[in-house]
Amino acid sequence: MNYSLITKIRKVTGWALIIISTILTFISIYIATTGELLKGGGIYVASQLTWYPGLALLGPEIVQKSKEVWNNFIKRIKIGFTQK
Numbered sequence: 001m002n003y004s005l006i007t008k009i010r011k012v013t014g015w016a017l018i019i020i021s022t023i024l025t026f027i028s029i030y031i032a033t034t035g036e037l038l039k040g041g042g043i044y045v046a047s048q049l050t051w052y053p054g055l056a057l058l059g060p061e062i063v064q065k066s067k068e069v070w071n072n073f074i075k076r077i078k079i080g081f082t083q084k
Helices: 003-033 037-058 059-080
Strands: none
Touching: 003 037, 003 059, 037 059
8 A cells, every 4th residue: 555645544534533532522511511421421531532542643743733833822922912
Protein backbone atom coordinates (compact mmCIF):
# COMPACT_ATOMS: atom_id res chain seq x y z
CA MET A 1 0.00 0.00 0.00
CA ASN A 2 1.17 3.51 -0.77
CA TYR A 3 2.69 5.42 2.19
CA SER A 4 0.82 8.64 1.38
CA LEU A 5 -2.48 6.75 1.27
CA ILE A 6 -1.80 5.24 4.68
CA THR A 7 -0.93 8.69 6.04
CA LYS A 8 -4.12 10.17 4.60
CA ILE A 9 -6.25 7.39 6.10
CA ARG A 10 -4.50 7.86 9.47
CA LYS A 11 -5.14 11.62 9.45
CA VAL A 12 -8.80 11.28 8.43
CA THR A 13 -9.42 8.61 11.05
CA GLY A 14 -7.66 10.66 13.74
CA TRP A 15 -9.61 13.84 13.01
CA ALA A 16 -12.88 11.88 12.81
CA LEU A 17 -12.22 10.40 16.26
CA ILE A 18 -11.40 13.86 17.69
CA ILE A 19 -14.60 15.33 16.24
CA ILE A 20 -16.72 12.43 17.52
CA SER A 21 -15.12 12.80 20.94
CA THR A 22 -15.86 16.51 21.08
CA ILE A 23 -19.49 15.95 20.13
CA LEU A 24 -19.83 13.18 22.73
CA THR A 25 -18.35 15.46 25.39
CA PHE A 26 -20.97 18.15 24.77
CA ILE A 27 -23.75 15.55 24.69
CA SER A 28 -22.55 14.10 28.00
CA ILE A 29 -22.55 17.54 29.63
CA TYR A 30 -26.08 18.21 28.38
CA ILE A 31 -27.37 14.85 29.57
CA ALA A 32 -25.68 15.25 32.96
CA THR A 33 -27.35 18.65 33.45
CA THR A 34 -30.76 17.06 32.92
CA GLY A 35 -30.14 14.84 35.95
CA GLU A 36 -29.15 11.66 34.11
CA LEU A 37 -25.70 11.50 35.71
CA LEU A 38 -25.01 7.84 34.97
CA LYS A 39 -25.88 8.20 31.30
CA GLY A 40 -23.89 11.42 31.07
CA GLY A 41 -20.91 9.78 32.74
CA GLY A 42 -21.09 6.80 30.42
CA ILE A 43 -21.14 9.03 27.36
CA TYR A 44 -18.21 11.00 28.78
CA VAL A 45 -16.21 7.78 29.14
CA ALA A 46 -17.03 6.99 25.50
CA SER A 47 -15.77 10.42 24.51
CA GLN A 48 -12.46 9.74 26.23
CA LEU A 49 -12.21 6.35 24.54
CA THR A 50 -12.34 8.13 21.18
CA TRP A 51 -10.20 11.16 22.16
CA TYR A 52 -6.95 9.43 23.02
CA PRO A 53 -6.78 7.08 20.02
CA GLY A 54 -7.49 10.12 17.84
CA LEU A 55 -4.57 11.95 19.41
CA ALA A 56 -2.34 8.92 18.98
CA LEU A 57 -3.25 8.62 15.30
CA LEU A 58 -2.62 12.30 14.62
CA GLY A 59 0.65 12.47 16.55
CA PRO A 60 2.87 15.14 14.97
CA GLU A 61 -0.01 16.77 13.11
CA ILE A 62 -1.91 17.58 16.31
CA VAL A 63 1.25 18.96 17.93
CA GLN A 64 1.87 21.23 14.94
CA LYS A 65 -1.77 22.38 14.82
CA SER A 66 -1.72 23.09 18.57
CA LYS A 67 1.42 25.21 18.18
CA GLU A 68 -0.18 27.17 15.34
CA VAL A 69 -3.34 27.82 17.36
CA TRP A 70 -1.31 28.85 20.43
CA ASN A 71 0.97 31.19 18.45
CA ASN A 72 -2.03 32.84 16.75
CA PHE A 73 -3.71 33.27 20.14
CA ILE A 74 -0.60 34.87 21.65
CA LYS A 75 -0.21 37.14 18.61
CA ARG A 76 -3.81 38.35 18.95
CA ILE A 77 -3.34 38.99 22.67
CA LYS A 78 -0.18 41.01 22.00
CA ILE A 79 -1.91 43.02 19.29
CA GLY A 80 -4.81 43.71 21.66
CA PHE A 81 -2.47 45.09 24.31
CA THR A 82 -0.37 47.20 21.93
CA GLN A 83 -3.27 48.95 20.15
CA LYS A 84 -4.68 52.07 21.70
